[in-house]
Amino acid sequence: MAKDYYELLGVSKSASADEIKKSYRKAALKYHPDRNPDDAAAESNFKEVSQAYEVLGDTEKRQMYDRVGHDAYVNRSSSGGGGGYSDPFDLFSSVFGGGGGGGGGSIFEEFFGGGGGGRRQRQGGPRQGADLRYDLVIAFEEAVFGIEKEEEITKPSPCGKCTGSGVEPGSSKLHCGRCNGSGQVTVSQGFFSLRQTCQTCGGTGEIVEQKCRKCSGGGQVNKTKKIRVKIPPGVDTGARLRYSREGVPGTGGGPPGDLYIVLHVEEHEIFKRDGDDVVLEMPIDYATLALGGKVEVPTISGTEELNIPAGTANGKVITMSGKGIPSRRRKGRGDQHVVLSIEIPRKLNRAQREALETFHDSCESKTHPVHEKFMKRLKDLFP
Numbered sequence: 001m002a003k004d005y006y007e008l009l010g011v012s013k014s015a016s017a018d019e020i021k022k023s024y025r026k027a028a029l030k031y032h033p034d035r036n037p038d039d040a041a042a043e044s045n046f047k048e049v050s051q052a053y054e055v056l057g058d059t060e061k062r063q064m065y066d067r068v069g070h071d072a073y074v075n076r077s078s079s080g081g082g083g084g085y086s087d088p089f090d091l092f093s094s095v096f097g098g099g100g101g102g103g104g105g106s107i108f109e110e111f112f113g114g115g116g117g118g119r120r121q122r123q124g125g126p127r128q129g130a131d132l133r134y135d136l137v138i139a140f141e142e143a144v145f146g147i148e149k150e151e152e153i154t155k156p157s158p159c160g161k162c163t164g165s166g167v168e169p170g171s172s173k174l175h176c177g178r179c180n181g182s183g184q185v186t187v188s189q190g191f192f193s194l195r196q197t198c199q200t201c202g203g204t205g206e207i208v209e210q211k212c213r214k215c216s217g218g219g220q221v222n223k224t225k226k227i228r229v230k231i232p233p234g235v236d237t238g239a240r241l242r243y244s245r246e247g248v249p250g251t252g253g254g255p256p257g258d259l260y261i262v263l264h265v266e267e268h269e270i271f272k273r274d275g276d277d278v279v280l281e282m283p284i285d286y287a288t289l290a291l292g293g294k295v296e297v298p299t300i301s302g303t304e305e306l307n308i309p310a311g312t313a314n315g316k317v318i319t320m321s322g323k324g325i326p327s328r329r330r331k332g333r334g335d336q337h338v339v340l341s342i343e344i345p346r347k348l349n350r351a352q353r354e355a356l357e358t359f360h361d362s363c364e365s366k367t368h369p370v371h372e373k374f375m376k377r378l379k380d381l382f383p
Helices: 005-009 017-031 040-056 059-068 070-078 090-096 107-112 140-145 286-291 350-362 369-381
Strands: 132-138 147-158 173-175 184-189 192-197 206-208 220-231 240-243 259-265 271-274 277-285 293-299 302-308 317-320 336-343
Touching (some): 005 017, 017 040, 017 259, 040 059, 132 147, 140 147, 140 259, 147 259, 220 259, 277 286, 286 293, 286 336, 302 317
Parallel strands (some): 277 336
Antiparallel strands (some): 184 192, 240 259, 293 302, 317 336
């Protein structure tokens, strides 16, 4: 059995939304095609983790996935469920034509021509093109402050030779003789007369006399187009930018689909992101922690002066308000949390060693109260 989506992202079923997003970001950057050129396995892994995040990153889809299980969800999706498992009661809508006359036909329309013997609409009518997805890796700073950049995207476009018709210039489309141009044929089965899609013309009602040699009759060819991408400040991995009518061209005069650019943010060397907050681990020397002082601390907007109180413990977290990432959900910015980490001095010279030994010998119990308290506990436990 194929791995379920939780296994693909390496998280438990009780994982939070942030844990799922962090795991997806790590996996997506690892397997992204730009980092693994000509690597079919990495490309396959990238598609799998992206598909897993499409479901687990959406609250409603995740709830349905957990309810019905992996196999049922995937099987439903692959059979035309629109990218997700729909409610089982939707079956009644598809069988009896309910739901207010939506896009899909009912079983009665399939067998009896729809609405009491009327003719179904020809399949060759206008159809909207499919949506496109493009994955874009951006730097940490670009995600924080936003940026405008041009991206070259290869996507299907109308064939210039046949202008999207699929017909070789000088040739034409002929009336389908089998279905008489209706796109449907009637087949008798016992007491019933069934209307089915004409296999000769594929339901279009027309036959191409000679297919376009450039696009092989498809009416579309792949072309590279420059797209101006405007990335707003504060985006994170998984954010999607929608570009209307930049997807696959429609057929029969239908409109194009949309283009969705999915963002993947690279990790930073020193800053760690936690929602709108930034976490920085800052090495500090022992003397500054003991005596206190001011130190220069890097932030995403530049260096800032931070006051270290005397007697600050190793691992202490000091919050710098408003020094985090611009928020997409509220006004202002998040905070920066500075984790102070003591740096033990190495390669001491003789004078430095003697000074430390003198200091150590001069220390009293009140100098290290936490240590003294710990030693007292040991004596109580092991008299």
